[in-house]
Amino acid sequence: MQTHLTGFVLTRQSRDYHGQTEIVLWVKTDHGPCRLVIHGDKPVCFIPVEEQQQASQAFSAANLQVQWREVSLQNFQHKPVNACYTHTVRDSLQISPILAAEGLDGFETDIRLADRFLMERFIRGGIVFTGLPKQKLGYVEYSEVKAKAADYLPELSVVSLDIECSEKGVLYSVGLHSEVDSRVIMVGAPKPEDHDEPWIQWVDSEKALLLALESWFSQFDPDIIIGWNVIDFDFRLLLKRAEWNKLSLRIGRAKQIPHWRHSTQNPNQGFITIPGRVVLDGIDTLKTATYNFRSWSLESVSQELLGEGKKIHNVHDRMAEINQMFRHDKLSLARYNLQDCKLVTRIFEHTHLLDFTMERSRLTGVELDRVGGSVAAFTNLYLPQLHRAGYVAPSLETDNWIASPGGYVMDSKPGLYDSVLVLDFKSLYPSIIRSFRIDPMGLVEGLLLDEGKGNNQAIAGFRGGRFHREKHFLPQMIEDLWSARDQAKRDGDKAFSQAIKIIMNSFYGVLGSSGCRFFDHRLASSITMRGHEVLSRTKEMIEEKGYTVIYGDTDSVFVHLGRSHTQGEADSVGDQLVVDINAAWQDHLREEYNLDCYLELEYETHYRKFLMPTIRGQDTGSKKRYAGLVWQGDKETIIFKGLETVRTDWTVLAQDFQKVLYDKIFHNQDVEEYIRDYVQKANAGEFDEKLVYRKRLRRNLSDYQKNVPPHVRAARMADGINEKMGRPLQYQNxxxxxxxxxxxxxxxxxxxTSLIDYNHYVDKQLKPVADGILPFIGRTFDEITAPQLGLF
Structure with missing residues (x-):
């Protein structure tokens, strides 16, 4: 008797097996892991009916067998299409090159079989399934599977993994940290005093270490593997050493081996698939969740998030110390190894990264380990709805790409102001999509209609775009996400709220990306250019009320109230402005377009003091750069945007100087003595620890030829020294x-090796910071720091 089970999809693969396709889904259920095997699903694409005969002839000439089926679908040019099925995945890969050679169109040829199986059933993580069960060692395998979507959130088991090795990549140890077992598998023999450390598993060789790692995964069977650079470093090296030791490293479920593939775009990046297990890299997952750090080293991130980290900073010091510990103090090396694992675990827990990853998968259907994935998420959500409306998705167009305008940035009015309000449109681009019914299919349908206010008329967009009032999906998708996010906020579910925000805000970026099959410049332009209109009109509304808009950026306007206001007075003005302007926008959309308005202006901030600087060396106001003094809770703080304090390419010397200087000026304090004293101490060497520049080498070192910037010169010098000392080169890649x-x-x-050039730091770090604000109080840096002339 078949029973229904509910679970969560961990991994998905499709392949050819005995002449037919096989989709394998590893699913976590309350009863343990299950392997679902689906046989015989055929890869499908769509070809215009008028091109079917020519396509059939081309396939026959290539000895490619296909099956045709009539379907009630059309492409975006309103031409009917038929479905074209192949027997195997391998055969499906021949479709696109054959069609391209004949100048024929094929639609959705790139949708992977396992992805289509899930998306067409609206399966997004949660799945309910039936099938014929067969008990295996450690899991249940199901055949003849039928599946549909379910709302299910599993408890997933997690292990944090970290390796230690020599500079040549020979493994010393592997650390593993999980709720059920934490240990370090260490090559070598224990000293007498080490026998009291049962968490260290001693093995006599690198090969034995790898076999012990296989056994650990078989015994403790984790769902998720986390780590720091765990794919491109730890797993890359583990697989390399397994190959050297003539092992397969069977750490997947059902004792399957991992599959490694290199990125076609970045030779230093790879991807790993481990059947039944998900690998989440801490750096990539934090970036996907929109975190940003000055440095992405484990030391730096753990210090910033947790207030603790490792104590070895320089890579050569670290390598030398690891080598020393492996030879003479393996217990310390084991503790160091396990500490790295624990730090990664704590970072994931602190940031709720696993919760975020699971919620993203539940919302969009993308794999748990998908990095970025905005285009894939949109495709998963949109494509099944599009099919049910009678359309196939367009192909990816790399030619004829027309860029759309970016967010609207007003010219700023530089100055040092009292009382500036920031009014911000809540999720401006999503609210424009909702209000003006912007949608890929809505564009196709809207172009068939004339413009106008009536329900049978299209809504005007920009650059020739027109949108249907009823035939669309994206506005409803955003409305559903919006409601879910509001509920998540009420529930205090930060991970769910953040996942929704990122997905909702990604829709514009997807529609404006040439990497998305739904890209059309009329779509993206109808969003951004409407945003320009919204900000310009809002500026006019505010200035009609007697206030001055000194700046605007994408979804925000900065309003100078004309004089200093108390917090209560400023709050009253801000609250009234948003009420009036929101009402005006509702009236405008109803009268002009016969539409409901979802634009919502919010009062965000009152800056008691606010600096809008000029572009350096010019009188023109800058953009995306400002600073302001605000109350946060019961204390004052200065917010810096785009200025030196928040930029990683400026020294701590300049950043500390800026923070104090701005604080003094915002509080109307004298700054001359502070500036002279700071310069004097800098020149005397009292701030040497603050003089370090830290910059990223974005290319291989050898690629810098004509223009060689300072950080490249320093890197070449460093690797020259490394080479002389017989150490690995650090900066070549x-x-x-x-x-x-x-x-x-x-x-x-x-x-x-040389003396520090203090004049450089005064002229290039302190002077620009000071002269960004001093002219607004009638002073200059040179005037203040000029030598004092005594009286004769």
């Missing part, structure tokens, strides 16, 4: 370099 400017030019921090 990119990375981060720390350096200082000396009287002989830039030199790496770890190999400083």
């Amino acid at each position: 990119g990375g981060w370099i720390e350096y200082l400017i000396t009287v002989n030019g830039p030199e790496p921090k770890e190999a400083l």
